Amino acid sequence: MSYVLEVESLTKTFGGFTAVDSISFKMRRGEILGLMGPNGAGKTTTLHMLLDLTTATSGSVKLFGLEYKNNREEILSRINFSSSYISLPSGLTVIENLTVMARVYGIRGRKRRRELIDGLMERLEVTELAKRSTRGLSSGQLTRVCLVKALLNSPDLLFLDEPTASLDPDIADKTRRLLRSIREQRKVSILYSSHNMAEMEELCDRIIFMNKGRIVAVGTAKEILASYNGTSLEEVFLKITRETVV
Amino acid sequence: MNIYRVLGFSTRYLYLFKRSLPRLMEIFYWPVIDLLLWGFVGIYLNKHQGATPDIIGFFLGALILWDILFRSQQGISISFLEDIWSRNLLNIFTSPISQTEYITTLLFMSVIKLILASTVMVLLALLFYAFNIFTFGLALIPLAANLIIMGWSIGIITTAVILRYGQQAEVLAWGIAFLFQPVSAVFYPVDVLPPFLRVVAWCVPASHVFEGMRTVLNGAPLPLGQVLIAALLNIVYITVAILFFKWNFKMVKKKGLLARNGE
Ligand SMILES: Nc1ncnc2c1ncn2[C@@H]1O[C@H](COP(=O)(O)OP(=O)(O)OP(=O)(O)O)[C@@H](O)[C@H]1O
Ligand SMILES: [Mg+2]
Numbered sequence: 001m002s003y004v005l006e007v008e009s010l011t012k013t014f015g016g017f018t019a020v021d022s023i024s025f026k027m028r029r030g031e032i033l034g035l036m037g038p039n040g041a042g043k044t045t046t047l048h049m050l051l052d053l054t055t056a057t058s059g060s061v062k063l064f065g066l067e068y069k070n071n072r073e074e075i076l077s078r079i080n081f082s083s084s085y086i087s088l089p090s091g092l093t094v095i096e097n098l099t100v101m102a103r104v105y106g107i108r109g110r111k112r113r114r115e116l117i118d119g120l121m122e123r124l125e126v127t128e129l130a131k132r133s134t135r136g137l138s139s140g141q142l143t144r145v146c147l148v149k150a151l152l153n154s155p156d157l158l159f160l161d162e163p164t165a166s167l168d169p170d171i172a173d174k175t176r177r178l179l180r181s182i183r184e185q186r187k188v189s190i191l192y193s194s195h196n197m198a199e200m201e202e203l204c205d206r207i208i209f210m211n212k213g214r215i216v217a218v219g220t221a222k223e224i225l226a227s228y229n230g231t232s233l234e235e236v237f238l239k240i241t242r243e244t245v246v
Numbered sequence: 247m248n249i250y251r252v253l254g255f256s257t258r259y260l261y262l263f264k265r266s267l268p269r270l271m272e273i274f275y276w277p278v279i280d281l282l283l284w285g286f287v288g289i290y291l292n293k294h295q296g297a298t299p300d301i302i303g304f305f306l307g308a309l310i311l312w313d314i315l316f317r318s319q320q321g322i323s324i325s326f327l328e329d330i331w332s333r334n335l336l337n338i339f340t341s342p343i344s345q346t347e348y349i350t351t352l353l354f355m356s357v358i359k360l361i362l363a364s365t366v367m368v369l370l371a372l373l374f375y376a377f378n379i380f381t382f383g384l385a386l387i388p389l390a391a392n393l394i395i396m397g398w399s400i401g402i403i404t405t406a407v408i409l410r411y412g413q414q415a416e417v418l419a420w421g422i423a424f425l426f427q428p429v430s431a432v433f434y435p436v437d438v439l440p441p442f443l444r445v446v447a448w449c450v451p452a453s454h455v456f457e458g459m460r461t462v463l464n465g466a467p468l469p470l471g472q473v474l475i476a477a478l479l480n481i482v483y484i485t486v487a488i489l490f491f492k493w494n495f496k497m498v499k500k501k502g503l504l505a506r507n508g509e
Contacts, residue, residue, distance in 0.1 A: 014502060045502065051340050054502040073342045081340040085505070089332040091262045091269075100261070103254025104341050149337065 002065065004029050004157050004189045005050070010059035012045050012213075019045045021213035022059065027189055029156075032179070034200045035193040036233075037210035038241045043193040044083075046210070047159050050191070051081055063157065077105065082150035083161035084143055090135035094126065094145050097134060098152065105153040120148045123178060125171070139166040147175065151182070160192035164199060172196075176203050197233040207233075209240060216240055247347055255343060255351045259325050260358075272324075273359055277313050277367045284309050285375050303463050306377045308432045310367050311459060314390050315430075315452055316423045317363050318397025319404070321356025323419035326405045330413070335504060345495055349488070352405070353398060360394065382459070385468040389455050392476040395484055396451045397423070402487040406494040410503065431456045451476040451483070 005027035012020040020042040027033050035043045048054040050061055052068045052075075061067070063075045088097040095117065102113045121127045124144045134142065143166055150158060163179075164172040176199060182188050194200055200207055201221040209217040209224065217224050217240070221233060230236040262269055288302035329335055338348060371377040379386065404422055408415045429443060430452035436444055447453040454476035461469050498504055 012502070044505070048502065048505055053336065053339060053499065053504045055496070055499045073344065076340065076342040079340075081336070083336070085333070086336045087333040088337065089258060089262075089328065089334050091266055091328070091332070092258070096261045097258075100255065100258040101337065101341070103257065104251055104343055106248075106251065106342070108250075 002029075003027055003062075004031075004064055005191070006060075006062040006065075007050070008060045008062075010046070010049060010061060011057045012042075012049060012054065013057045018213050020049070020056075023210070023213075023215045024059075025208060025215065025218065027157075027191060029189055030183055030187040031205050032183060032190045032192075032203055034204035034207040035191065035210060036195075036197075036200055036207055036237070038237075040212075041210040042213040043210055044161055047081075047083075047161050047191070047193065051079075051159060052076075077153060078155060079157045079159065080150040080153055080155040081159045081161075082143075082146040082163055084139070084163065084165040085161065086146060087142060088134045088145065088149065090133055093131050093133055094121075094137075095130040097145070098148060101149050102152050107152065116152065117148070120151050124148050125174070140168060140171055143167060144171065144175070147178075154186065156186075156188060158188055158190045158192075160190065162193055162195065164194060164196060172199070179203065197237065201233055209236075211240055247344070247350065248342075251343055252347050252351050252354065255338075255347070256354055259328065259351075259355045262328070273317075273363050274366055277363050278370065280309055280313070281306070281367055281370050281374075285371070285377075288375070300463065302375050303377055304460065305433070306371050306375060307379065307382070307459055307463060308456060310364065310371065310379055311389060311393055311455065312427070312430075312432050312452075313367060314360060314364060315393040315397045317360045318356050318394045319401040319423045320397075320419070321359040322352045322398060322401030323404045323408070325352050325355045326408065327416060327419055330408065339504060345492065349402065349491065352401070356398065356401065357394070382462055385458070385462050388468070388473045388477075389458055392451050392455050392473065392480055395480040396476075399480070399483040399487040400426070402484075402491050406487075406491040409498055410494050412503075412506070426450060426452065429453065435460065449479065451479040454479075 003026045007026070008024050009022045010020060010024070011018070011022050023046065035046065037043055045054060049056045052072065064078065066075055068075060092100070098117045099113060102117060107113050107116060121130060124147055126141065126144050126148060129137065129141055129145065134145065137145065143163065147163065164175055167175060179190055180203065183190060204221065206218065206220055207224060208215055217227065224236060225231070225233070228236040228239055230239060284305045285302065288305040291301050329338065368379050371379065382389065400423055404418045407418060429439070429447040429450050431447055436447045436453055436457060439447055454472040458469050458472045
């Protein structure tokens with residue numbers, strides 16, 4: 001069995017503070033894995049280490065069996081990332097921004113780029129925004145445009161940091177469906193963080209529950225509910241976070 | 247290095263020009279103001295002193311060449327700031343673009359902006375003051391090249407510092423080149439400086455360039471020695487600048503600051 005992602009004893013300390021504390025997990029092809037945990041649990045820090053934006057203090061990360069050290073370009077061309085905290089240059093229109101990123105990801109030929117972008121824009125329902133500057137977009141619109149960006153290179157592995165945080169229920173639902181359908185079609189693996197428990201339960205094959213930098217529970221939503229004697233993820237969430245705080 | 251990626255990413259900055267009047271102004275505004283101001287000062291001095299031959303030439307030559315250095319630095323720093331301002335760094339560094347390709351894109355943009363601004367200045371100087379920069383002939387090439395590379399070194403170092411210290415360091419992008427102006431012998435020879443500053447000035451590639459420029463304007467051939475010293479200094483400085491950027495980038499990744507930029 002080969003894994004798309006293997007994380008081994010990954011640790012990050014900032015000064016004397018340990019933000020991520022020796023976490024290990026593996027991800028299979030086509031799996032949707034959820035990162036859950038309270039504010040400051042270390043989810044974003046973990047994602048950033050997996051993307052090589054932040055250097056780990058210790059531990060190892062392998063994507064497609066490769067390490068960043070000698071395979072940076074290959075790895076980065078097979079993954080993508082979006083977050084509710086990033087943006088796209090506001091002096092450019094949506095379509096210009098997407099064209100730039102498509103070129104960066106090596107999509108050649110004007111016509112091919114155009115078809116690819118048009119198709120994705122349609123799926124995320126942002127076609128009408130094509131000629132608008134990214135400056136004027138609402139946060140939900142921007143989130144969707146950034147998701148288009150994240151799908152430009154047909155990634156094998158997608159990292160999403162709170163992708164549905166600013167979406168209205170209708171669009172959030174459509175986004176979940178989209179994520180599921182690209183998983184079905186292309187066997188994309190998705191690792192994403194969210195504070196939306198219902199969404200986690202609905203979308204994820206497995207959930208990793210982090211608290212204070214540690215993994216405190218892993219498994220399907222059902223397994224986690226069972227092991228904490230809870231009826232909902234929300235209840236388990238409160239149990240775990242309040243228990244360890246007090 | 248993947249040239250296709252560099253060119254592709256450059257379009258991100260080129261699109262900006264298409265639409266943004268202020269950005270086009272930024273390229274042309276100061277060169278034109280400087281040129282008018284110093285051109286007229288030169289005319290005035292010529293009338294009243296008459297003794298120094300072609301003082302307008304000295305001023306305008308110095309101005310145009312200084313602007314090459316300044317633009318070359320700005321081209322890098324401002325393009326980089328555009329990415330910070332628009333929280334674009336995470337898009338860039340999670341894409342296959344390498345540090346080297348990113349810097350190369352910034353250098354490429356600086357050359358484009360430089361060509362635009364210099365063309366305007368050269369034409370205006372010719373039109374208003376009948377000053378033809380091409381009287382320098384082939385000497386112009388090594389002189390300008392040295393200034394461009396010195397501008398790159400300053401620009402890359404500025405970029406590295408902003409990456410590390412965030413927006414509080416932004417002011418460097420606008421002002422740092424002028425820190426070198428007094429010791430670059432732009433408008434006066436190195437001789438007029440006090441001895442200790444003379445030592446500093448000889449370590450600055452630009453002062454060799456401007457000494458060379460005055461020699462040529464006085465009708466002598468280009469002093470190759472000066473050009474060579476400037477080139478050697480430049481090689482040292484640009485190497486240091488690139489190493490400094492790489493080291494700094496490593497520190498930024500270690501401290502987890504890449505994501506915090508733009509905040
Ligand atoms: N660059 C940094 N320097 C110092 N401390 C940091 C840095 N980045 C994160 N931290 C700290 O590490 C801890 C984990 O932060 P992180 O952003 O990973 O949490 P999170 O799980 O994503 O939280 P949220 O749900 O609020 O997004 C926090 O205490 C945070 O203050
Ligand atoms: Mg977070």
